[in-house]
Amino acid sequence: MRETGSGFKKGRGRFFFFYCFEEDVFAEMTESGTQLLARLEARRCLKDVEPRLFPENGGPRKGEVVELYGTEGTGKTELLYHFLCRCILPQAAGGLETDVMFVDTDYSLDMLRLVGILDSRLNRALSTGTPSAGADEAALYSCLSRLLVVHCSSTSHLLLTLHFLETSLASRPSLSFLLIDSISAFYWPDRCEGGASIAKQEEKLGKCSDLLGRLLRDYRITVFATCHAIRSCRPSSAAASTESDRPYLCRPWQRLVTHRLLCSQQEVADNMTVAVGQQVFTVHCTSSFSTRTKAYRSNSFYVLDGGVTFI
Numbered sequence: 218m219r220e221t222g223s224g225f226k227k228g229r230g231r232f233f234f235f236y237c238f239e240e241d242v243f244a245e246m247t248e249s250g251t252q253l254l255a256r257l258e259a260r261r262c263l264k265d266v267e268p269r270l271f272p273e274n275g276g277p278r279k280g281e282v283v284e285l286y287g288t289e290g291t292g293k294t295e296l297l298y299h300f301l302c303r304c305i306l307p308q309a310a311g312g313l314e315t316d317v318m319f320v321d322t323d324y325s326l327d328m329l330r331l332v333g334i335l336d337s338r339l340n341r342a343l344s345t346g347t348p349s350a351g352a353d354e355a356a357l358y359s360c361l362s363r364l365l366v367v368h369c370s371s372t373s374h375l376l377l378t379l380h381f382l383e384t385s386l387a388s389r390p391s392l393s394f395l396l397i398d399s400i401s402a403f404y405w406p407d408r409c410e411g412g413a414s415i416a417k418q419e420e421k422l423g424k425c426s427d428l429l430g431r432l433l434r435d436y437r438i439t440v441f442a443t444c445h446a447i448r449s450c451r452p453s454s455a456a457a458s459t460e461s462d463r464p465y466l467c468r469p470w471q472r473l474v475t476h477r478l479l480c481s482q483q484e485v486a487d488n489m490t491v492a493v494g495q496q497v498f499t500v501h502c503t504s505s506f507s508t509r510t511k512a513y514r515s516n517s518f519y520v521l522d523g524g525v526t527f528i
Contacts (some may be wrong), residue, residue: 261315261393263439266303269527271476272512275504279393279437282429282473284400286464287480288446292498292520294325296480297398299525300441302334304394305363307356310342316392318365318385320378322402326366335360337523365392372403372421379428386436397442401466404447419467426469433473440473477503483517495519497528 264276277283285293301319306312319326339356365385369375386392403422411418432438447465464471483499502514517528 260390260437261313263394266300269516270500270502272504272514275512277439277476279439280433281475282440283476283478284474285443285478285480291480291482293443293480294398295520295525297396297443298331298334301396302338305360306338310339315394316363316389317394317396318382318392320367320369320397322369322375323399324368333522334524372407372425376425379425383432393438395438395440399443399445401444423467423469426467426473430473475505
């Protein structure tokens with residue numbers, strides 16, 4: 218039902234809009250418990266997104282957060298591309314075939330690099346057959362159709378994006394994976410705006426973390442986020458390294474993190490089969506479980522044109 222005509226008043230327009238909104242909410246509330254569970258269970262579990270990085274049977278499950286932590290140039294973004302491609306690739310190419318939202322706060326998403334990795338993995342998976350160029354292009358477009366990219370320029374913008382995400386989650390059960398690169402992008406601007414008050418400095422990210430926690434609980438998504446180390450240290454100093462690796466973001470965010478991937482550069486050992494001059498990276502994973510126990514795992518990788526290759 219809709220009223221038209223020049224005599225329609227502004228106040229009534231607001232009331233009519235609110236009435237429609239309430240009607241929509243009432244319709245949504247008629248969803249049965251069985252339908253709700255079916256919608257939530259439709260989301261893909263990502264515990265097998267990369268078994269070589271996480272402890273045995275300890276990969277990220279629904280409602281968990283993975284933080285990729287390290288200084289600049291330690292392979293965090295390449296790892297993020299690796300996880301992203303793994304999710305949007307079709308199952309025939311070794312992927313999970315699920316929808317992903319990529320929140321780019323650093324404005325550093327390299328689409329050409331991402332497409333190059335996807336193309337390489339699709340060609341590798343289809344190399345046994347004789348696919349046409351059109352089929353390759355269609356497969357690539359199909360992968361990219363599962364990716365939603367959002368750019369954020371401030372923590373306030375990130376908070377609005379998470380509210381928008383809730384709408385997307387309610388309408389897209391296939392959306393299972395949220396990537397944030399990076400969660401620490403606005404750490405220094407927030408500190409400047411907060412002045413001498415630590416509570417004010419952490420207020421915005423705290424609100425984002427609280428909202429994200431509710432989304433994790435209600436919609437059972439999986440979140441991966443990079444976090445830049447705010448200070449660097451020499452590899453020879455163990456004490457300095459421990460201090461550099463200590464979490465520094467607000468407590469609400471730290472409480473969400475269940476898996477922490479500590480990324481660093483590694484010197485090439487004699488027994489490593491890598492090309493001369495190839496940079497090698499190490500990932501140390503710490504997984505925390507509800508039983509208050511922790512599990513650990515380490516692995517190394519290097520980066521080629523086709524993406525991450527584990528040693």
